Amino acid sequence: MKALPKVELHLHHEGAAPPAFIRQLAYERKVDISRAFDAEGGYAFEGFQHFLQVYEAATSVLRTPEDYARLTKAVLEDRAEDGVIYCETFLSPDFCGGGDVAAWRDYLAAIVEAAKQAEAAHGILWRGVVTAVRHFGPEQAKRTSLCAAETAGDWITGFGMGGDETKGKQGDFAYAFDQAREAGLRLTTHAGEFGGPESVWEAIRDLHVERIGHGVRAIEDARLVEELAARQITLEVCPGSNVALGLYKDFAAHPIARLRDAGVKITVSTDDPPFFHTNLPREYDMLAESFGWDESDFRALNQTAAEAAFCDTETRARIMKKLETE
Ligand code: ADE
Ligand code: ZN
Numbered sequence: 001m002k003a004l005p006k007v008e009l010h011l012h013h014e015g016a017a018p019p020a021f022i023r024q025l026a027y028e029r030k031v032d033i034s035r036a037f038d039a040e041g042g043y044a045f046e047g048f049q050h051f052l053q054v055y056e057a058a059t060s061v062l063r064t065p066e067d068y069a070r071l072t073k074a075v076l077e078d079r080a081e082d083g084v085i086y087c088e089t090f091l092s093p094d095f096c097g098g099g100d101v102a103a104w105r106d107y108l109a110a111i112v113e114a115a116k117q118a119e120a121a122h123g124i125l126w127r128g129v130v131t132a133v134r135h136f137g138p139e140q141a142k143r144t145s146l147c148a149a150e151t152a153g154d155w156i157t158g159f160g161m162g163g164d165e166t167k168g169k170q171g172d173f174a175y176a177f178d179q180a181r182e183a184g185l186r187l188t189t190h191a192g193e194f195g196g197p198e199s200v201w202e203a204i205r206d207l208h209v210e211r212i213g214h215g216v217r218a219i220e221d222a223r224l225v226e227e228l229a230a231r232q233i234t235l236e237v238c239p240g241s242n243v244a245l246g247l248y249k250d251f252a253a254h255p256i257a258r259l260r261d262a263g264v265k266i267t268v269s270t271d272d273p274p275f276f277h278t279n280l281p282r283e284y285d286m287l288a289e290s291f292g293w294d295e296s297d298f299r300a301l302n303q304t305a306a307e308a309a310f311c312d313t314e315t316r317a318r319i320m321k322k323l324e325t326e
Contacts, residue, residue, distance in 0.1 A: 001083075001281035001288075004298055005326040007305035007319060008079065008087040008269045008280060010213055010236035012131075012162065013068075013111075014059040014095060015272025016075040019043055025061040033057045043275045048194055048245050051275065052135070052164060059095050065110035068096060072114035078273075080122035082280045085322045087124065088310060090131040090162060092144065099143035101150050112155050125319065127157045127311050129188065130180075134163030138172045145176035149183035158310035160188040160213065165195040171206035181208070186310040188213055188236065193247070197221035204233065211236055211308055216247070218264070219255035229263035234308035240278035240286065241271035251290040267305040299323070 019042050026033050036057045038044035045054040062068060079087050091111065097103025108128070115126040130148035132141035141161065148159045159180030161173060170189060177187055191203040193214035200218050203209050204227070215235040218224045228235070239254045248254045260266045268287070273279050287293045306319045 001284045001298075002081075004083055004284070004295065005302065005323050006082070006084045006280050006298075007267070007302045007309060007323070008084050009211070009234075009267050009305055009309065010238055010269035010271060011075075011079075011087055011089045012055075012272050013071065013075060013089040013091050013128075014062065015055060015275060016078070016089065016270075017058060017062075017071055018074055018078070018274055019058075021071065021074050022058045022061055025067060029061050029063065031061050033061065042277070045275070049164070051245060055272070055275070062095065065096075065107045068107050069110040069114040072111045073118060076115060076118035076124050076126060077122065078279070080118065080124040084124060084280060085326065086126075086306070086309060086311070086315075086319045088127045088129050088158065090160060091128045091156075092131050092133055092162075093147035094133050094136055094140060094144060097147075099140060099147060101147050104147040105151060108151055108156070115155070125311075125315060126155075127309070127315075128155055129158035129160050129310060130156055130185075131159070132161045132163070132173065132176055134161050134165060134173070134190070135167045136163065138168070138176065141173050141176035142179065145180045148180050148185055152180075152183040152185050154312075157186060157312075158188060159185040160190070160209075162190045162213065165190055165193055165199060169206075170199060170202035174206055177207045177209070186210060188310075190214055192217040193242070197224045200224055200228075204231070210234070214238060214242070216242060216255050216259065219258055225259065225262045225264060228259075228265075232265055234265040234267060234304065235259065236267055236269050238269050238271035238283075240273075240276050240283050244276035244278070251286045254290070256287070257291045257293075265304050265308065266301065267308060268301055 096107035188211035190213035
């Protein structure tokens with residue numbers, strides 16, 4: 001599974017931080033976040049809300065553009081090691097300068113420089129999707145999307161929203177999404193993860209996104225499944241994340257195969273891999289084991305992901321070529 005060329009569309013930059021990397025930074029910064037870790041040194045949390053708290057505690061030790069450059073190097077090296085040839089990561093100006101455009105530019109410059117180095121060293125291509133954090137509220141999301149709009153271009157190609165889906169409604173963030181769309185950014189939002197089908201309907205109706213982060217709880221509404229298939233909206237599905245956060249009891253109970261069989265465009269990602277003790281080869285192994293998917297299924301998934309990638313046509317052609325020849 002490692003050797004298969006892969007495209008990953010749903011990966012949180014901080015959520016991909018190896019725990020040892022965060023522990024080292026905490027040590028350097030003399031910050032005590034030991035409660036975020038278990039006895040083996042992995043991230044420790046119980047349930048979604050606590051996961052978000054531990055995520056933010058871990059992120060709190062990332063304080064400078066240089067920290068984000070180091071993080072980017074670690075994250076892209078790990079992905080390249082797993083056979084990922086193109087990945088998009090979610091970046092939050094909230095954590096990179098607090099939503100201030102000038103500060104965000106400094107963080108982004110450091111991240112881009114590290115991504116260029118990773119491309120030169122490992123051939124992995126990278127793009128960033130600026131991401132609002134839903135539980136920080138609509139006013140902060142406007143600042144975040146202004147950061148996105150001001151830096152839209154070759155590297156920042158999308159705008160999205162993660163965070164606590166149980167807080168507020170998708171439509172509360174319409175201004176932020178409109179501002180990003182007007183700057184030419186492509187749109188995605190987390191929906192149908194800890195919110196039900198109604199949250200996915202809202203994402204389509206009120207934010208006009210073309211991809212959905214997770215979206216798996218659409219399975220609870222047959223009409224919504226039909227709508228997703230008809231509109232060719234791509235789901236960024238992260239099965240291991242959903243199982244780890246208790247949405248489904250195991251891979252066999254996960255709706256990914258049913259969604260795919262209903263004609264919905266499906267891609268597979270890892271979300272926050274070290275938090276969920278996963279990586280993309282493991283996700284593929286589990287899908288192969290649970291649903292009998294084979295290499296042709298995984299190649300088809302990656303083709304779908306390349307088509308849905310928020311990149312320019314020339315980059316897409318490079319990705320397609322790598323998928324065909326590697
Ligand atoms: N931020 C990081 N991971 C997330 C997830 N799975 N859902 C919502 N927000 C997140
Ligand atoms: Zn996510």
